[in-house]
Amino acid sequence: FCRRHAWQAVSSGNNAVGVGLVHHALLTEGLEKIGKNPSGFPLFKKTKAPEECPLCSWESHVDDNFSRQFAACWADSSKLREEFDKNGILCLHHLESALRWIPKGSARDSLVAEGRKALERLLVELKDFLDKQDYRRSHEKDGGEWDSWIRAVRMMVGEKGVF
Secondary structure (H helix, E strand, C coil): CCCHHHHHHHHCCCCHHHHHHHHHHHHHHHHHCCCCCCCCCCCCCCCCCCCCCCHHHHHHHHHHHHHHHHHHHHHHHHHHHHHHHCCCCCCHHHHHHHHCCCCCCCHHHHHHHHHHHHHHHHHHHHHHHHHHHCCCCCCCCCCCHHHHHHHHHHHHHCCCCCC
16 A cells, blocks of 8 residues: 555544554565565565656655665664664664664664564564454453554654655
8 A cells, every 4th residue: 555545544433443454464575575586676566756846756766865874783782783783673674774784694684683673573463452342352451452453554654654
């Protein structure tokens, strides 16, 4: 889904299970593809308008620059890797984008591993959220997983309202 339509589904307020199921499948597929795409990027094909608007072009340039800087810092900063290990997560787009700038080797392998670990944590929470939708578990209290379906959308299409 495009960013606008993915967030529209979230905003409707009554599609949590459906949105969660779809994004669980998409994140699982994306997780399987991380680091394996021979062309590197993107994980999911996107159709592109014949002529890109200047603002979209600038946004793409800035986004690419941040990915390149993150990749350079990842390779050189043990502090960044330690902090990312604790709480870090990159959406699939930015994870693949950063990986384009890291040559094959231990730094690339560690980013793939840390990216997978962070996304796998989200998938566990999303699965728990979906499982609790079953009437047999509906009596259980919601925990940290209650918004996992929204975070899954964020991992697939980016932040709401950011174009």
